Amino acid sequence: MTPETAQTILDQGFAPWIKALSPVISEISATKTVMTIPITPDIKRIGDIVCGQALTALADTAMVFACFGHLDAPEPVGTVTLDTQFLRPANGDSIRCEAEVTRAGKSMLFTRCTLIAEPSGKPVAMATATFVR
Numbered sequence: 174m175t176p177e178t179a180q181t182i183l184d185q186g187f188a189p190w191i192k193a194l195s196p197v198i199s200e201i202s203a204t205k206t207v208m209t210i211p212i213t214p215d216i217k218r219i220g221d222i223v224c225g226q227a228l229t230a231l232a233d234t235a236m237v238f239a240c241f242g243h244l245d246a247p248e249p250v251g252t253v254t255l256d257t258q259f260l261r262p263a264n265g266d267s268i269r270c271e272a273e274v275t276r277a278g279k280s281m282l283f284t285r286c287t288l289i290a291e292p293s294g295k296p297v298a299m300a301t302a303t304f305v306r
Contacts, residue, residue: 174241174247175201176198179198179206179238180197180198183196183234183238186247194216194231195210196231197209201239201241202242203243204242205271205273206235206238206239206242206271206272206273207235207272208238208269209268209270209291210267212268222262222263222264228263228298229255232257233252233302236284236300237304239286240284243274244277248306250304250306251304252304253281253303253305254301255300257299258298258299258300260296260298261295262297263288263290263297263298267291268288268289268297269288270286272284273286279306280305281303281306282306283302284301284303285302287299
C-alpha cells in the first residue's frame with residue numbers, strides 16, 4: 174500500500190472529526206506507518222498545548238493504518254484496548270506519530286506508537302492498542 178492509497182482511504186472512509194485534524198500519511202509499510210497532524214488553535218487547550226483527546230485520536234488512527242500496512246489492505250479492525258501515556262505538554266508546529274504492529278495473530282493485532290512534537294523532535298506521548306480483525 175502506498176501513502177497516496179492510504180491517504181485516499183483515510184479521506185474517504187474516516188469520520189469527519191478525524192479528518193478535521195488534517196492528518197497526512199507520509200509513510201506506510203508492513204513495518205511502520207507515519208502520520209502527521211498540524212497543531213492548530215482548534216486542538217489546543219488552556220496553556221496553549223495540544224489536548225489529550227486529539228493526541229489519542231491521532232494515535233488510534235495511526236495504529237489502525239499500521240494494521241492496514243501490515244495486512245497490505247484496508248481490512249476492518251476494531252479497537253479493543255487503547256492506552257495512552259502522556260509524557261510532556263505537546264506544542265510546536267505539528268505532531269508526528271510513528272506506529273507499528275508488534276504482533277499479529279489470526280484475530281488480534283497488537284500495536285504501539287510514539288507521538289513526537291515538531292520541530293523539537295521531543296516525544297510527547299506513547300500509546301498501545303489491540304485491534305480485532
